[in-house]
Amino acid sequence: MPFEEPGHVRPSSKSNSYYPSPTAWEDQQLYFLLPDRFSNANEDGTLDATGAQVKGSIKAFIAADNGNAIKSSFDARVWEENGVVFQGGTLKGIKSKLGYLKRLGITAVWVGPIFKQVPNDDHLYHGYAVQNFLDIDPHFGSREDLRDLVKSAHEQGIYVILDIILNHSGDVFAYKNGEKRWNGRRFEVEGFRDSTGAPNLPFRPLDLRNQPKNPESCAIWPSELQSPDSFTCEGAISDWDHWPEFIRGDFLSLKDINLGNDSPDDFAPTRALQTLCQAYEYWIAYADLDGYRIDTVKHMGDGPTRYLCTTIHEFASSIGKNNFFLVGEVTGSRAFETVELTGLDAALGVGNLQEKLWKLPKGYAAPAEYFDLFRNATFLKKGTNAWMRDKVVTMIDDHDQVWRGGNDKARFCSESEGDKLCLAAVGLNLTTLGIPCIYYATEQRFDGRGASDRYIREAMFGGNFGPFRTKDRHCLDESNPVFQEIAKITAIRQEYATLRRGRQYLREISANGKDFSLPYIIGGRMRSIVAWSRIFADQEIICAINTDTEKSTQAYVTIDAGLHFGGAVLRRIYPTPSDNKFLPDEVQVKELNGKAVLLTLPPCGFAMYL
Structure with a gap:
C-alpha cells in the first residue's frame, strides 16, 4: 500500500468547540x-x-x-x-x-x-x-x-x-562533498536522506508511485517542503551576528x-x-x-x-x-x-x-x-x-x-x-x-x-x-x-491583580531612617534588603528579599507617600517559613523619606506586605 501523508488536512474551524484563551497572559504562571x-x-x-x-x-x-x-x-x-x-x-x-x-x-x-x-x-x-x-x-x-x-x-x-x-x-539532506560554511552563495546538494540517513534520494519531491523504503522517514514532510526551493542551501552560520548570514545560513547541521x-x-x-x-x-x-x-x-x-x-x-x-x-x-x-x-x-x-x-x-x-x-x-x-x-x-x-x-x-x-x-x-x-x-x-x-x-x-x-x-x-x-x-x-x-498588572518601583532603603538610597554592591557582593513595590490603582504591595545568606537584615523601606498616611499599618501577606521569629504581622508607616516602613528579613528571606 503506498505511503499516504499523515494528517495533511486542515480541520474545519466550525466542527469543534475550542477552549477559550485567557483574558490576559500576564495573569498566568508558566x-x-x-x-x-x-x-x-x-x-x-x-x-x-x-x-x-x-x-x-x-x-x-x-x-x-x-x-x-x-x-x-x-x-x-x-x-x-x-x-x-x-x-x-x-x-x-x-x-x-x-x-x-x-x-x-x-x-x-x-x-x-x-x-x-x-x-x-x-x-x-x-x-x-x-x-x-x-x-x-x-x-x-x-x-x-x-x-x-x-x-x-x-x-x-x-x-x-x-x-x-x-x-x-x-x-534532512547532505551537501555535495561534505558540509559547507556560509559564504553568500548556494551550494550543490547531494540529495535528500533516506530512512537510513544516507543522502541517496534526489533533491526533489519524492515519487510515491515508486516510493523508497520507509518513505515516512525519508526527506522531509509535509511533501510541499520537498521542493529544492524550500531551503536556502547556503551552508552553516559562522558569524551569528552578520547579516544576512544569520538569516540565510544553516543552524549548525540543521538546514535553513x-x-x-x-x-x-x-x-x-x-x-x-x-x-x-x-x-x-x-x-x-x-x-x-x-x-x-x-x-x-x-x-x-x-x-x-x-x-x-x-x-x-x-x-x-x-x-x-x-x-x-x-x-x-x-x-x-x-x-x-x-x-x-x-x-x-x-x-x-x-x-x-x-x-x-x-x-x-x-x-x-x-x-x-x-x-x-x-x-x-x-x-x-x-x-x-x-x-x-x-x-x-x-x-x-x-x-x-x-x-x-x-x-x-x-x-x-x-x-x-x-x-x-x-x-x-x-x-x-x-x-x-x-x-x-x-x-x-x-x-x-x-x-x-x-x-x-x-x-x-x-x-x-x-x-x-x-x-x-x-x-x-x-x-x-x-x-x-x-x-x-x-x-x-x-x-x-x-x-492580587496588583502583583500581575501593577506598575513597579525599586525602593530606596536606609539603615538609620535618615540616609536613603537604592541598594548597591560593596566589596564585590551586595548583602542587603532589596525592596520593590507593585502599585495598581490605589493598592500597593511591598515585596522584599534579603541577599545575605548568613544574617538577618533590617532596613527602612520607602513606600508611596500618596497612598499611605503616618501611623497606618501594613499587613504581612507572605513570609518565608523562618520569618515568623523575625517579622511582625504588621509594620507601621513612618514619616521618613516621604513614607517608609521598617522591615527585618531573615537570611535569604522573602516577604510581602499590603
Missing part, C-alpha cells in the same frame, strides 16, 4: 519543560490529579542517593554520555503530572518540541531537528497523546503552549528553510512558509492548543515572523481563541523592537534580563541593573513600565542559558549559594513585571552544572541521567520546601 526529561509516568509515590498516591517502578530520590551514578570514573562517563540521548519522558508522563503542576500553582505549561525528528539519531531528545512537521515523534507518543494531554490540562485549568520551529528543519525576505516591507511568503503556517494551524485545531513558543526568531527575520503572527492569530481567532499566545525566542538586542514590528505577543527574557534576574538575588548585580530593564523608556520607546507586564516572559533558568555563552552552563542552585537563595530568586521572578515562568525542577532545587547544555537538562524522573548525578531516582517531591513555598506565592499572585 512552567517550561522538556518532554524527554520531565516524566515517564512510572514515578513511585507521586500524586495524581486527585491527590491520590500512585505506585511506580522508579523510587523517590533521598539525600543518600546523591551521586549514585558516578561512583567510578567509568560510571561517571556513562552518566555523562546519557545526557545527550533520549531518556524516555513522554506526553503521557506530562499528563500524569498535571496535578503536580496545578498544586504548584502553574496555569500554563510550555512543552518543548515534540514533532517527529530525523530518524536514526538518538541525540535529538531536545526536539529541534524536525523531519515531519505533521507528526509526533514516537519517543514522545502519538498525536492522540498530545490531544489527550491538552484536554486533560484544560480540565485542570491549565493552558498548553507548544514549542515550534520554522527557521530550520533537521539534517527559505522563509522569504527578512524585511517586513512588501513581504511575500514563500511556499515553504505558507506550508509551515498551515501545519501549525492544523495542530491548533487538532489539539486545541493555547499558544506557541517560536524558536530562533532572530534567524527567521521580521518579514516571515510578521506573516506567521498574522496568519496564526487570525486562524486562532476564527475558532474562538482570541488571545492565542505567540512568544518568540529573540536573542540579541532587538527583542522588544521585534515584538512591536512583527506582532509577537511577547519575547523570552533569556539574555541580559535573565542574567540580572540570576545575579541580583546572589548580590552580584545592583538592583537598578535589573529594574532599569523595565523602566528604560529611551530603549523601549515607552513612557511607562506597565508596557512590560505582558511583553516579556521572565525566568531564572532555561535549557540554553544563552547569556552565559561558551561551555559553562549551570542552574541557579549550582553556585554562589543558589540553593539557599532559590526561594528569594523565585519570589523576585514571580512578583516583578513580566509573565513569570519556572524552568522545570527549579522547585526541586536542581544543581546541574557542566560544560554543555546537557547538564541543565536532567531527567526529573530519573532515567540514566538523573539529577544530582543519579540514575533511577525521581525528584517529583511535593513535600520539598521550595515547592510548597512557590505554591503559596503563586496563590497570592493569583489573589
Whole structure:
C-alpha cells in the first residue's frame, strides 16, 4: 500500500468547540519543560490529579542517593554520555503530572518540541531537528497523546503552549562533498536522506508511485517542503551576528528553510512558509492548543515572523481563541523592537534580563541593573513600565542559558549559594513585571552544572541521567520546601491583580531612617534588603528579599507617600517559613523619606506586605 501523508488536512474551524484563551497572559504562571526529561509516568509515590498516591517502578530520590551514578570514573562517563540521548519522558508522563503542576500553582505549561525528528539519531531528545512537521515523534507518543494531554490540562485549568520551529528543519539532506560554511552563495546538494540517513534520494519531491523504503522517514514532510526551493542551501552560520548570514545560513547541521525576505516591507511568503503556517494551524485545531513558543526568531527575520503572527492569530481567532499566545525566542538586542514590528505577543527574557534576574538575588548585580530593564523608556520607546507586564516572559533558568555563552552552563542552585537563595530568586521572578515562568525542577532545587547544555537538562524522573548525578531516582517531591513555598506565592499572585498588572518601583532603603538610597554592591557582593513595590490603582504591595545568606537584615523601606498616611499599618501577606521569629504581622508607616516602613528579613528571606 503506498505511503499516504499523515494528517495533511486542515480541520474545519466550525466542527469543534475550542477552549477559550485567557483574558490576559500576564495573569498566568508558566512552567517550561522538556518532554524527554520531565516524566515517564512510572514515578513511585507521586500524586495524581486527585491527590491520590500512585505506585511506580522508579523510587523517590533521598539525600543518600546523591551521586549514585558516578561512583567510578567509568560510571561517571556513562552518566555523562546519557545526557545527550533520549531518556524516555513522554506526553503521557506530562499528563500524569498535571496535578503536580496545578498544586504548584502553574496555569500554563510550555512543552518543548515534540514533532517527529530525523530518524536514526538518538541525540535529538531536545526536539529541534524536525523531519515531519505533521507528526509526533514516537519517543514522545502519538498525536492522540498530545490531544489527550491538552484536554486533560484544560480540565485542570491549565493552558498548553507548544514549542515550534520554522527557521530550520533537521539534517534532512547532505551537501555535495561534505558540509559547507556560509559564504553568500548556494551550494550543490547531494540529495535528500533516506530512512537510513544516507543522502541517496534526489533533491526533489519524492515519487510515491515508486516510493523508497520507509518513505515516512525519508526527506522531509509535509511533501510541499520537498521542493529544492524550500531551503536556502547556503551552508552553516559562522558569524551569528552578520547579516544576512544569520538569516540565510544553516543552524549548525540543521538546514535553513527559505522563509522569504527578512524585511517586513512588501513581504511575500514563500511556499515553504505558507506550508509551515498551515501545519501549525492544523495542530491548533487538532489539539486545541493555547499558544506557541517560536524558536530562533532572530534567524527567521521580521518579514516571515510578521506573516506567521498574522496568519496564526487570525486562524486562532476564527475558532474562538482570541488571545492565542505567540512568544518568540529573540536573542540579541532587538527583542522588544521585534515584538512591536512583527506582532509577537511577547519575547523570552533569556539574555541580559535573565542574567540580572540570576545575579541580583546572589548580590552580584545592583538592583537598578535589573529594574532599569523595565523602566528604560529611551530603549523601549515607552513612557511607562506597565508596557512590560505582558511583553516579556521572565525566568531564572532555561535549557540554553544563552547569556552565559561558551561551555559553562549551570542552574541557579549550582553556585554562589543558589540553593539557599532559590526561594528569594523565585519570589523576585514571580512578583516583578513580566509573565513569570519556572524552568522545570527549579522547585526541586536542581544543581546541574557542566560544560554543555546537557547538564541543565536532567531527567526529573530519573532515567540514566538523573539529577544530582543519579540514575533511577525521581525528584517529583511535593513535600520539598521550595515547592510548597512557590505554591503559596503563586496563590497570592493569583489573589492580587496588583502583583500581575501593577506598575513597579525599586525602593530606596536606609539603615538609620535618615540616609536613603537604592541598594548597591560593596566589596564585590551586595548583602542587603532589596525592596520593590507593585502599585495598581490605589493598592500597593511591598515585596522584599534579603541577599545575605548568613544574617538577618533590617532596613527602612520607602513606600508611596500618596497612598499611605503616618501611623497606618501594613499587613504581612507572605513570609518565608523562618520569618515568623523575625517579622511582625504588621509594620507601621513612618514619616521618613516621604513614607517608609521598617522591615527585618531573615537570611535569604522573602516577604510581602499590603
